[in-house]
Amino acid sequence: MITFVARRALYSLPVILVASFVLFWAVRSTFDPLAKLRQVNDPQAIQRAIEQMGLDRSIPEQYLIWLRSFVTGDWGVSSRTGTPVLPLIGEALWPTLQVAFWGLVVAVVIAGAISVFSAVRQYSIGDHILTGASYIGIAMPAFWFGLILIQTFAVWPREAFGLAEPPLFFIGLHSSGSSDPLDYLRHLVLPVSALMIALVATWSRYGRAAMLDALASDYVRTARAKGVPRRQIIWRHAARNALAPFVTVVALDAAVLLGGLVVTEQIFAIPGMGRLFLQSLVAADVYVLLPWMIVVAVAVVICNLLADLGYALLDPRVRLR
């Protein structure tokens, strides 16, 4: 197993390096690193910046300078905020990780349950209802669903029952200065719900199909013929095998979530990676955009690695390849 992990990790390194160069080239070719400075009437400042950042050199040279600094932890200073980029991304990553983690956990549990139920009771009324609901979930825009949740669980109850405060909050992940777990939970419910709806809808479709395949397989038929109890067939034989392709989908979506919570974070005022990306993009803050993209690219690679590991754990044959 260790060899397998080490080999996959080594394979990932050149991928990250190539990705980082492509991203560097794309960002430097698209954005003006001096955009912010140009808004100040100080030509000397621009000249200073050009010399400091080596902007008069070729792209490969600039990349090497940047890479050296990046790997030693010097991620530069944001042109928007004037603060170091590393803590800026670190601070943004934490709220995103929290929402993404809880969203994934809840979505996996619900999608898994729906998948098994729909497959075991194929074409039942329940299966039809869940199938229809999943199509609605897939089609529903995240921002719209988020606003519906806010109206239903925060605004309406307060207005209808004259409450002093809404039962569920939707601004940030905790009230100002509060570390109360209940307060945290009341803040978490709505963004996590908004996030997981599309995931549950999509994953339950994958899961249902995988479960149906598994239930129709020879080994399940054999197990049935041998008189293995139904519960054991479903969960031990079919579900475990159906889980393998499901893991890959979950892992890939998890990676995308780290950088793709833009809408959720905007609506729920969560200071995470999506919002940081949006702010940096509008301000043409290349000093943040580039490391941000690298972090997301690394997350994709890591999640792929985790997917491979998960696959290997679920299917021992993978380790032999």
Place this chain on the structure above:
Amino acid sequence: MRISPRSASTRKAALAAAVSMTLLVGALTACSTSEPQPPAQDIQDGGEITIGAEAEPDCVDWISICAGSIWGNYILMAETIPPVFNTRLVDGEWTPVASSLVTEEPEAVIEAGKQVITYSINPDAVWSDGTPITSADFAYSALQIRDGVDIFDKTGYNLIESVDASDPQTAVVTLSTAYAAWRTLFSQFGLLPSHILEGQDRAAAMVDGYEFSGGPWKLDSWVRGTSMTLVPNENYWGEKPHLDKVTFLFLPDTTAAFQALKSGEVDALYPTPQADAISQIDAGLPGISSQVDANSGSVEAIWFNNQAFPFDSKAVRQAVAYSIDRQAIVSRLFGDLGIDEPLQSMNSPLVGAFAGDDFSRYSLDLDKVTELMEGDGWTRNGDDIWEKDGETASFTILIWAGNKRRELTAQVLQSQLKDAGIEMSIQATTPAEAYSTLVPNGDYQAGLWSIIDTFPTPSLSASFVSTNIPTEANDFSGINFVRADIPGLDDLLIKVDTELDTDARIAASLAADEIIADYVPAFPLQTVPNVLLWSDKLGGPIEINAVEGPFWNLEAWGLVG
């Protein structure tokens, strides 16, 4: 000072426009629809409130580019940095009024061609650590701005020859020449504490906020991306705040911000009046009071590149002006707020006394369009579009991506111009890209953006004097982005900047307005109204200040008893 896209004497608009904090006015017609301010309510001491803020300041070093954050000005600078002049409504005009920082109105005299300004400092004025505010703070602030790097705007400060700080209670500032807008000095940027910042890297010292204050509030905490919290400055020499704590929550999404107000998660909002915000106000907000004020400092206009085809022709610019039904646009955008008058001057209502109504000559008149275009050698082609020498009357207008109000405005313009035989396409871009490269380099034909006056003094010179055209000669630092060089205009606008006699300034400004309206280097559409919403549990007086923002008197706010 005017916050326009970039630096120079009027700017702040780069970021201001970037975050679309264009708070505008209807015409100078006093089309203010402010509701009468209710009598001050009984409010109790103590308690906390939360206010939704559309944008977070990127940084808080208020003399650097951080000053471009209009929200930063509203929520922190105005509460903590002491100015010499405040802006107050006097006889219906926004007027600079000496603050309690000084004992009397500063005196400005001309001596041997130089302007000498004397500031008598209030002996009660102290910083939050108890250190008196002295002339040393004037000297420090003046020289930091005059000699510093990466300063947001040195206008006026670059004329400072010396600051005499020999008497701690009196600062004497000498300018090399007469400067009509001298009241902006130490007012727009205020004062910084020399005893804390002298000898330090100011930007680094203030990068994560600052503990000092010379205002009624001080910064308690700043959680980037989330909130900024203010608490009372116990050593403030003026009226002390009633509230124990005010938290500004950063809520960039307007719809969510309104939901937060309705659900009680925030107690007040100051939203940019985009279409969705207006519909929410129009639909009614139970338990919420509001004020809509059209008397703001911004001018939303179509800015033509006067050196680019087809706007290198005065006739085409005038024809475009006659092709547009501005009244319809304003009604469409702000009619629900009771505002339907377009702006008739490039001066904002904030400096209404200096503004004429010369643009009122332009209303929708397709016969006039035909007359102007034919007179300039254009003919209609098979597609019913004007054409001359094989080129059609077509252009692209820049707007900021994500600004729904401007998207809608551009779509209406597109339709109206098509009817007049002029083709317009829309290019969405970011303010950063526009103001750093496209606009200063002249790589555009027209743009739709705002400039915002941040002090009640006219400042059109930055936008229209020919020496401010961005060129290599001035390192592309000018902000005459329309690249206008109009005969007779420079002298008038410079006179507005330097003439100390108010009547003469007004006369020069009105004459300049007339020339600008004739040449149409830009075409004013409307001012964007300011909107303030607050929960009924808040008492005040609560009222918008067109210059200092909605929280200019936050110390007077409280929970209704």
